[in-house]
Structure formats: structure tokens, C-alpha cells
Amino acid sequence: MTIAYLDNNATTRVAPEVLEAMMPFLADRYGNPSSMHSFGGRIRKHVDAARGEVAALIGAEPEEIIFTGCGTESDNAAILSALAANPRRPHIVTTRVEHPAVLGLCKRLEKEKHQVTWLGVDAQGMLDLDEVRRALRDCTGVVSAMYANNETGVVFPVEEIGAAVKAAGAYFHVDAIQAAGKIPLDMRRSTIDYLALSGHKLHAPKGVGALYIRKGTKFTPFIVGGHQEMGRRGGTENVASIVGLGAACALAARHMDEENGRVRRLRDRLEQALLDKAPDARLNGHPERRLPNTANISFSYVEGEAILLRMNELGICASSGSACTSGSLEPSHVLRAMGIPYTAAHGSVRFSLSRYTTDEEVDLVIEKLPPIIRTLRELSPFGRG
Amino acid sequence: MWDYTEKVMDHFLHPRNVGEIADADAVGEVGNLACGDALKLYLKLDAEGRIADAKFQTFGCASAIASASALTEIVKGKTLEEASRITNDDIALHLGGLPKEKMHCSVMGKEALESALANYRGAGPAPKEEGEIVCRCFGVTDAKIARVVRENKLTTPEQVTHYCKAGGGCGNCIPEIQAIIDDVWEKERRKKAAPGAPTARRLTNIQKIQIIQETIEKEIKPALRADGGDIELIDVVGDRVLVAFRGVCAGCPSSGVTITSVVEKKLREFVSPALRVEEVRDDDRVS
Numbered sequence: 020m021t022i023a024y025l026d027n028n029a030t031t032r033v034a035p036e037v038l039e040a041m042m043p044f045l046a047d048r049y050g051n052p053s054s055m056h057s058f059g060g061r062i063r064k065h066v067d068a069a070r071g072e073v074a075a076l077i078g079a080e081p082e083e084i085i086f087t088g089c090g091t092e093s094d095n096a097a098i099l100s101a102l103a104a105n106p107r108r109p110h111i112v113t114t115r116v117e118h119p120a121v122l123g124l125c126k127r128l129e130k131e132k133h134q135v136t137w138l139g140v141d142a143q144g145m146l147d148l149d150e151v152r153r154a155l156r157d158c159t160g161v162v163s164a165m166y167a168n169n170e171t172g173v174v175f176p177v178e179e180i181g182a183a184v185k186a187a188g189a190y191f192h193v194d195a196i197q198a199a200g201k202i203p204l205d206m207r208r209s210t211i212d213y214l215a216l217s218g219h220k221l222h223a224p225k226g227v228g229a230l231y232i233r234k235g236t237k238f239t240p241f242i243v244g245g246h247q248e249m250g251r252r253g254g255t256e257n258v259a260s261i262v263g264l265g266a267a268c269a270l271a272a273r274h275m276d277e278e279n280g281r282v283r284r285l286r287d288r289l290e291q292a293l294l295d296k297a298p299d300a301r302l303n304g305h306p307e308r309r310l311p312n313t314a315n316i317s318f319s320y321v322e323g324e325a326i327l328l329r330m331n332e333l334g335i336c337a338s339s340g341s342a343c344t345s346g347s348l349e350p351s352h353v354l355r356a357m358g359i360p361y362t363a364a365h366g367s368v369r370f371s372l373s374r375y376t377t378d379e380e381v382d383l384v385i386e387k388l389p390p391i392i393r394t395l396r397e398l399s400p401f402g403r404g
Numbered sequence: 405m406w407d408y409t410e411k412v413m414d415h416f417l418h419p420r421n422v423g424e425i426a427d428a429d430a431v432g433e434v435g436n437l438a439c440g441d442a443l444k445l446y447l448k449l450d451a452e453g454r455i456a457d458a459k460f461q462t463f464g465c466a467s468a469i470a471s472a473s474a475l476t477e478i479v480k481g482k483t484l485e486e487a488s489r490i491t492n493d494d495i496a497l498h499l500g501g502l503p504k505e506k507m508h509c510s511v512m513g514k515e516a517l518e519s520a521l522a523n524y525r526g527a528g529p530a531p532k533e534e535g536e537i538v539c540r541c542f543g544v545t546d547a548k549i550a551r552v553v554r555e556n557k558l559t560t561p562e563q564v565t566h567y568c569k570a571g572g573g574c575g576n577c578i579p580e581i582q583a584i585i586d587d588v589w590e591k592e593r594r595k596k597a598a599p600g601a602p603t604a605r606r607l608t609n610i611q612k613i614q615i616i617q618e619t620i621e622k623e624i625k626p627a628l629r630a631d632g633g634d635i636e637l638i639d640v641v642g643d644r645v646l647v648a649f650r651g652v653c654a655g656c657p658s659s660g661v662t663i664t665s666v667v668e669k670k671l672r673e674f675v676s677p678a679l680r681v682e683e684v685r686d687d688d689r690v691s
Contacts, residue, residue, distance in 0.1 A: 322440060324465035325416070332417065342440040343465035348542070348565065348572030350440065361438040398422055398469060400444040400461035401437055 020334040023380035025289075027220075028169050028197060028313060028371035029338055033263070034222040040266040041224070044259035052256055053247065066256055069265025073229050076268040077195075077214065078205035085230050085248040086261050087241075090196040090217030091120035093230040094163075096241035096252075097213035098124055101161035101190035102133070104237035108160030108189065114138045114146060115356040116170075120215075121163050121194055122352070138164075143305040144173035144357050151180050155187035162191050166198035166214075170340055170353040170369055171304030172313025174202065181210025190236070196220055196228075200271030201278055201310050212236045218260060222373070223267035227260035274374050283311035286372050289381045290314040296389040303359055303367060312372040315340070317354075317363035321395040326368055329391045335384055340367040362401075408466060409500035415470035420477055423459045432520025434512055439542055439569070441468045441509070445516040447479070447524070455479050455487060460516075467499075467506040474498040475513040488521055490514065491555065492567075507567045511552060538580050541573025546584055553588045561585070598622070598674035612675065613640045619674045620647075624667055635667065643678045645671060648685070659683060 024032070050059030052066050070081045087093045098121065102109065113125050115137050129135040136154040140146055146164070155162070162184045167174045177193055184191040192213040195204060200221035206214065211233065218227040232238050232251070244253020271278075293316055294300050303315040318326065323341025330337060340351030342365060349355070350364035359367070370384070408416075425446035435442030441464030450456040458476040462469045474495050479487050492510040496502045502510055535547030552558060552567040561581040565572040571581050598619050607615070617637055628635055634650035647667060649659050656662075660683070668681040 320437075320463065322464050322468070325469060328413075328416065328466045341465070348440070348569050361440070365437070365440045398419060398461060399463040400433075400442055401463055 023333075023335045023383045025370040025372060025376065025380065025384065026336045026338050027373040027376075028172075028369065030219045030225065031222045031373055032375060033224050034267060034270055036270060037223055037263045037266045041259040041263040044262055048258075052258065053245070062258055065262050066258060069261045069268075072265035072269045073216075074231075076204070076272050077199065077216075077231060078207045078209075079231050080234065082249070083206070083231050083234055085232065085251045086256065086264070087228040087230055087252060088226060088254075088257070090118075090194070090215055090220070090228045092241065093215030093217070093228045094118075094120040094192070094194050094196075095124050096230055097192040097215060097232075098128075098161055098163055099241060100232075100237065100239045101192060101213065102128075103239040104190070105160045108158050109133050110156055110159040111135045112138065112151070112154045112159055112162040112189075114140065114164055114175075116140055116144065116168055116353045117163065117165055118169055118194060118196065120196075121165070125163070134158075140173075140356050142358050144168060144171050144303070144353070145305055145308065146175055146180065148176065148179050148183070152183045155183060155189065157187075159184075159187055159189040162189055164191075164193060166193050166195040166204070167202070167310045167313075168304070168353060169197045170351055171315045171357075172197070172310035172371075173304045174198065174308050174310060178210055185210050197310060197313075200268065200275075201312055203275060206231060206233070218264040218267065221267050221271050223264040224260050227257055227264050229264065277374050279311050282372050282374055282376065285376055285378065285381055286312055286314050286370075289370060289372075289384060290316065292385040293388060296385070297392045300392075301363060303354060303357065303363075314370045316368055316370075317359065318366040318368065318392050319362050320399050320401040321366045321392055323350075323366055323368060325395050326366070326388075326391060329395070330384075330388065333383070333387050335387065337371075337384075338369045340369065341365045406467070406503050406506065408470075408503070411474075411498075411500040412467055412470040412502065415473040415499060416466040419460075419462075419469055419473040421457075421459045421473065422461070424461065425457060425459050428459075430520040430524035432516040432518070432523055434515045434519055435463075437463065440464065441512060443468070443472050443512050443516040445472070445475070445520050447520050449484075453483055455482050455484070464509065464512075465506075467502055467509040468512060470499055471495050471502070471509040471513040472516070475517060479517065484521060484524065487517060490517060492552075493556070504563075505566050507556070508569050511567055538584070539570035539573065539577045542569040544568055544570035546580075549581060549584045550588050553585050554592075559585060559589070594674065607676075609640065613637075615675050616640060616645060616671060616679075619671055620667075623670045623674060627666060628662070633662075638684045643676070643680055645679055645681045646684045647681060649683065 050062045052063040054060055070084050073084050074081045111125055111133050125135050138146055138150055164175055164180055166177055181191045190212045191210055193211045195214050196217045199216040214231040216229050219225040238251055240251050242253045297318055299319040301317050303317055323339030324343035327339050340354045342348050342350045354364040425448050428446040429449045430447040432445040444461045446459045447455050448457040458479050460472040460476055462472040478498055492514040495510040495513045535545035537543055538546045548568055549564055549570050556567055558564055561571050561578045564570055564581050571578045620637055632652040636648045636650055638646040638648050663681050663683055671679045
């Protein structure tokens, strides 16, 4: 069975070019970049080249990039570092729709000793800038907001938020894990102090991430150990994956136009066809201010897990914000924060495309999903369609 | 991804007995859209009062659909009496088991069946679960929590969440759930300590005397004997328990205190809070 993979916000395939770039470092070139001998020492320049490629994707200097073990580590390191840099500013501002990498940490900090202001979003998933400004206090140490939402693809007005944060004298951390590689980012013209990204969301392997730390910004290591990463992250470098991340960032920069052209059109076609063919379907998230690859659609009166497993039988991969798939008993915190009715949240399906997504994959979903919705609605005691 | 059995997937992908029965003899309904699952069960009886046909409609995940489908297979051909004995475990077993986080789907099946049976008996809408709401997120009452705890031998709030969702939202009620669990097992423990001493059940006088006798033997005598005393049950008249002291207790000036602090307290705890204990002296008996 061929697989229609429309779950790229969960993870992406490793690009063939990326795998090829990595292979020597998983085979013959296994040296440690910190070694004195040239067999190991020569590896360092590949790590540094990767650092340059990551920096180039987001308009940063290579010295402003450290490699981490994953996106979650990058988020944790940034927020904790910002708080450590300013012990007299223990207040945190973040949003209700963050990824668990930020949400979970802030919840724990709230339990410990930090005050946290949780910003809400409107029905389209957008922040209210006035609410952001009102939340800022003299004791606000860090504001953490995502660039783009992983479930809906909604893109926050990051620079407007950042301007307010800077005026208040706080650090600004941005989780750009879904945005990096999909939309252009430029740290040269930005208010961002820390920015997190993750390898496996942009066609590099799992187990590698990066953190941008603006030059001059204080940083306290999250993983304490050796002198690696200029003393900012202990642990022997994951060389192969770092090289992979560099290659993936270089590729992403080259494909940025395709992402915002062909992929966007493909996404729009999928979205429109599903909204047209299935009654009682609605789009979740702002229709324009969105990543080009993400479509989050709710089908009322049916439940997300049932939709996913029926699609799974046909080789279609997507995800859902329903309670049953979230691992909890309540539907997605993002959709709830947007005030999406539970009836629609339980029946939400997220499709996320990539530059590898084909017309055939999209056609398969357009053909197969509406009958699945119809069948499940025939089973349902609610609604008819 | 859940580790569903082949039978769950089969019932999910090919559900049996989907739909409505227009002239159903009993209709059961549980759950709602907000909760994320709901089940409507229709039963049709034959001339002998057996379930001739069963159909369902479900809003829910794969295991909710499979549980409802399995339920319709299980109930067919059964009398209402037999159907009333079906447990949520029977539904899960019919499917070759469910992931523990999904046991609430089988509980929903059992509840829809109960709702249908109540509907048949009362010919009106099925009565709501009694008790006080404990979990506000999912509207689960203390009575329901106590029931799933007892029926499925649950010991942790996490298990309770898996079986009836309570505690799975904001989590504020988890201490209350723990208290209910403790209460259920404390009561069970007492029942075991004094076999057949449920306070709620109506007892015949002979049963009551028997339980009082057992409680005196197991709970009271050992304490008195430790001090060289003893006690004998003379008679039970309604809620009056007549006892006589023996050994050093007989004629002891503090026997009145022993009656209330030891004997009455134990009997009220193990048998019935309505009991009153009175001492009968041998000279009273003679007269």
C-alpha cells in the first residue's frame, strides 16, 4: 500500500541529500571534534559549516547558534536561561496555545515559584497585542511565544510582540520549531533574543535541535559538562545529525519559494475540496495568517480517532486534536483556547504537507475522506449528513 | 497509537447492528457530544421476553464503536434478567480486551444497557445516575465512581479516570476520587471483618442476631477476655441488644461504661448504627 503522508508537523522524512551528507559521519569519519589528532579534529570544520548553514536560514551569525538534542531542549534552555539571567524578574508571559515543550515547563515553573501570565487567543487563534502589553510588568523576565502553531499553523505577529517585550525590558524567546524552513526568518531585523528550532520538522533526523542566542544575550547552560558549543552546551557533539541539520537548513532555504508556492496551492486545494465535499466542516485557525503547509479542519458529529483509523486503513497519515488521540480525555488545548466548540474539536483533523507531498496524495484524501465522514455520521446519534 | 486487538479493529471497521429500531421496546442513551462519546442502544423483545434485536448508534473513537457493536452481539437472545448481569468486563472480553485507558468505552456500553433496561421497566426516560457530581469536567458523580471502583476492583485515581473519565480534565477532583476509593475499600474491609454485615441491606431478625453474635465473638470478646472478663448475648428485641457480663465484668461498677464505649460502639460499627445495648443482670433474668 502506498502511504499518503500528510503529517509533516509531527515529523518529516529525512531528505535524501541530508542522509547522504550524514552517512560518512556514521561510518568512517567517527572522530571526536574535540580531539587533538587530525582524524578527530578535522570533523570540527563540518560541525562549524553546519552551524553556518543553520545561521544562514534564519539570518543569524554562526556564533549565535548552539546545537541541542531536540526542540524541547532548546525551549527549556532558553526560558530557564532568561530567568537565571534576571533573578529579580521572575514573572513569565506565555500563551495558552504553546507546544508542550513550553507549556509543560511554564506549568512546572508556576508550581515552583514563578508567576505566569497565560495569554488567550481569539476564535481564529490570534493573540491580542493589547493583552500582551497589559501582561508585561516591571518584574517580567521572559516572554515566550511560538512563531507558528503546530496544530493550526497560525502565525503570531512575533515582531509586534517583541517590540512590546523589548520596551518592557524582558527577554523574548520564540519557539520557531514549526516556522523554521517554512517561512522566511531574519534575526538581523528582529526583536527575538532566543529562537528554538528542531531538526526533524525540516527534513533532518530526530534527536537534533538548535538554539539561536542573540549576541550579547546572557546564557546559562542547560546541559552542564564540557567545553563543547563554546561552553554553552556540554556533551560530545552529535556530529552526523548536526551535519544533517545543516544540510536540511541549506535545502530549506533553497526550497522556501516552493514551500510558499506549490505546497501552499496544494494545501489550499485539499482544504477547499474537503470543505466543499463534507457538510458541517469548518476550518480552524486564521485563513491567511497561517503556515503554507497546514490545514486544520473540523468535521462535526464525528470523532477524530475514528476518522484517523479509517484513513489509516487506506494508508493516509494525519493527526487529530480529539480527546482520544491527545492522550488525555479532553480535546486539544489549542482548539479549546480558541473556543472551538467541543463538538467540532473532537472531530478535528490536521493535515500538514511538505515539499515531498504530491498531487496524488492530496487527490487520495479528497476522494477517500468525505465517504469516511459520511459513514461515521451514519453511525452517530448526532447530526445527519 | 493504541494497541487495539484484531477484534476491536474488526468491530470498528465492520460494526454489527448499526442503526435505529423504530418500534423498540427499550431505548438507552448515555454520554454527550461534549464528552467526546455517546451511545444510543435500541432493544426489541420477542414474545418470550428475550432480546430479539439490538441496534446502536455511537459517536466516539474506535473502541467506543467496537464496544457498542460487541454489546449488541452479547445481548441478543438474552432475557432482560440475563442482560442485567452483563458487566463492562464482559464487553471488553468479547473484544479480546481493551487498552486500559479505553476501559471507559466498555463502561459506556454497560451504562447504555442499564439505561435501556431502566427505560423498559419505567417506560420513561432512564433515571440519571444518583449522587453528587465530583468530576465537574465530565459530570461524574460519587455514586458512579464508587460503582466502577467496586465492580472493577480499582485502587488508584488514574484507574478511575481510565474507567469513567473522572479526574481526566482539570484534575482538581483527584483527592476526592482518592477519598471515594479509600471509602469503598474501607467498607469492603469491614464487611469482610463482619461477614454479611452490610448496613444498607434489610436484615431478617435471625440474620441480625447472627451478625451480632459473630461481632461479639470476633470483635468484643477478645478485648474483654484480655481483662479477664466475658460477655454473653441474651436476646435481641428490635434494635435493643440485651447482654450479660461474665467473669470479672459481672458486677463490675464500670460495666456501664464498657457497654457504651466497647460493646455498643462495635455493634453500631459492624451491624447497625441504630442498635442500643442494655445489660441484663442474672437477677433480672430470674424475675
